[in-house]
Amino acid sequence: MKTVKSQFKFSGGVHPDYNKELARDRQIEKMPVPPELVISMSQHLGAPAKCLVKPGDFVRRGQVIGEKNGFISVLVRASADGKVKAVEKRIGPAGGKADAVILDTTARPEAPAEGESGASALAPAGGPVLPPLDWKSATREELLKRVEEAGICGMGGAGFPTAVKLNPPPGKRCEYLVLNGAECEPYLTADYRVMLERAPRIRLGVEIMRKILGGPAVRIAIEANKPEAIAAMEAAFADIEGNVEIVVLPVLYPQGSEKHQIYATVKRIVPEPPALPIDVGCVVENVGTVAAIADAVELGEPLLERVTTVSGDAVAEPKNILAPSGTKYSDLVAFCGGEKMPPAKVISGGTMMGFAVSTLEIGTTKTTSGLLLLSKDRVFQYSSHACINCGRCLRACPMGLNPALISKAVDANDVKAAEDAHVMDCIECGACSFGCPAYRTITQSCRRAKNSIRARIAAEKAKAAAAAQKK
Ligand code: SF4
Ligand code: SF4
Structure with missing residues (x-):
């Protein structure tokens, strides 16, 4: 394993204010399960999952409540025990509406009568959701199946089904597995904290993915403004065998884009859509997703929670929070001590690619990397004018x-x-x-x-x- 500087700079790009100091030194805090979860059936790219539960049903943490609904789709599991209050259309982090299961996590099943369905059909509480797998003796197919049944999708934002990505079509081969640790979006520090605090999990996830993908070379891409994360990865991967490099990228937005990571690490250019990274022999995966794969295989823990950065000058105490999927934004903010001042803008995601939202009654998904509350001092009011052809x-x-x-x-x-x-x-x-x-x-x-x-x-x-x- 060696650390190298990227030799390939893409053209274009900008330098926004990063504002990462608000949350970068905040250790990941696990949040208690809130009283109500809003679990969307559309947490990934592709067809929304088909809801399998109805109001009144009790579900256990880890139970499948939405089945995969097509080739490009991902199943959804309950992220806590609870009673289904409703199944209804709810606004998601990107503004679109999708079916969501509203779960009352304070309710507990009553003892069912003999022969009754419902609570009696629930798996016992406690213990791993899925049987842990020994990745060294498991077959490639068993590992792929585990990624699929764990409901894992890309956690960097796009939400592409990971089991599909790790199973290239006939005739395509993965030569490079690129780990995306750039996190170039302003304010966001969730991936940074995962690299600092979960480096051994990322290492294990890489070993598993290499086995699934047939032993590609590995490139771990991190921007130069994250020296602590680079050091954590160097320590975790020090004795790994094979062609593995940590590639230190110049600080330039959007360095975290899949296409630009591929160029910066291996100088390959992904053609126009519908071409994919695998068409140039690459698979790119976010560092959080890689850690989730390790948890799914070794611990039998599906993707039920993730780290989300809650930041901005209008939140009392910015944090990196490990919260169950479906946690409402209002509960995330409350866990940060509430609002320091009324926010002029709330953004789901980062300031460059995120979406402004008008309510905090939105549930987090597997791709919710950040929630920003910005005061009027941070929000620029403007009206658009005609183009002046400045270029x-x-x-x-x-x-x-x-x-x-x-x-x-x-x-x-x-x-x-x-x-x-x-x-x-x-x-x-x-x-x-x-x-x-x-x-x-x-x-x-x-x-x-x-x-x-x-x-x-x-x-x-x-x-x-x-x-x-x-x-
Ligand atoms: S948003 Fe689209 S058009 Fe604008 S800079 Fe990015 S890639 Fe180019
Ligand atoms: S004024 Fe016109 S040319 Fe200049 S940045 Fe805006 S859209 Fe582009």
């Missing part, structure tokens, strides 16, 4: 796009022009909007165009399928 967004775009052209096309309702300008290649990093002197909401325009293009493609596919059925 700043072109220089900032790490994908080499022309964001000004795309945003003008969207303003003119010309989605075709946005598509011709390769908007589908946009990674929604926000670097273009960040420096725009006309305060244009360019990233939102890109999102809008991408959504319309996806909707059009889905409609075309449905039409083609219906026509094929008629024949």
Whole structure:
């Protein structure tokens, strides 16, 4: 194992204020289970899970309450014991609505009558949810199955089903496993704390993933502004065998983007969508996800909780909190001592790629890396103006796009022009909007165009399928 400096700098990128000092030295604190959880069936990329419970049911921690609903989907387990109060549509961290199980965690099942279903069908409390596996003697298939049944998806934000990612299609081979420890989003320190406090779990997760993937080389990518995390990884991986490198990346947003990590570590370029990292022989996984794989295999512990950074100048005590999935934002804030002042803006995620939310009654998911409460001093009020053709967004775009052209096309309702300008290649990093002197909401325009293009493609596919059925 050796530590090297990245030799490959991508073009574009920006330097926002990182503001990580608010939470970076706060050890991970495990939060007690709150009285109510809002557990979404859509915590991952792909089809939402199909809900298996109904109001009145009692569930045990770890019980499957939502089954996988397609190839790109992930099952959902209850993150605590409790009684289902309701199953209803709720707003998620990104603003969209999805089915959610509202769980009263204070309720306990009454002794069921002979032959009754419900509580009698529940697994006994305590002990591991799944039988622990010896990863050295387990087969690749057993390990893959464990990742799937543990309900693991990418915890860095995208939520791609991990079992799918670790099982490349025929003809594709993983040559490099890239661990994403960049955490380049301002304010967020959850991954940083996981690297400091759970380094041996990350090491074990890497060994398991290498076995599943057939022994690829490993690159652990960390930005240079996290020397303590680099040292923790160096200590944990010191005696690992094989081709393993810690790659120290320049501090530049969006260094944590999958495509830019691949370029910075192994100088390979992922082509335009629908191409994936595996098309250039790479699998990228967030450090928290890797630790979750170790827990699922060695401890039999599915992905039921995660570390979330709660930060910003309007929260009393910023923290890195280990909380069960479905913990409401209001409970996270209460665990931080409440609000220091009324927040002018609440952001689910980081300031660059996160989503402003208007309520704290949203439950966390497997991908909730941060919750920010910002005062009016930290929130810039603006109105957008016409583009002045300064070119700043072109220089900032790490994908080499022309964001000004795309945003003008969207303003003119010309989605075709946005598509011709390769908007589908946009990674929604926000670097273009960040420096725009006309305060244009360019990233939102890109999102809008991408959504319309996806909707059009889905409609075309449905039409083609219906026509094929008629024949
Ligand atoms: S156009 Fe997309 S990829 Fe380029 S800077 Fe803007 S948000 Fe990022
Ligand atoms: S940064 Fe803003 S004003 Fe400058 S070219 Fe881009 S969209 Fe236009």
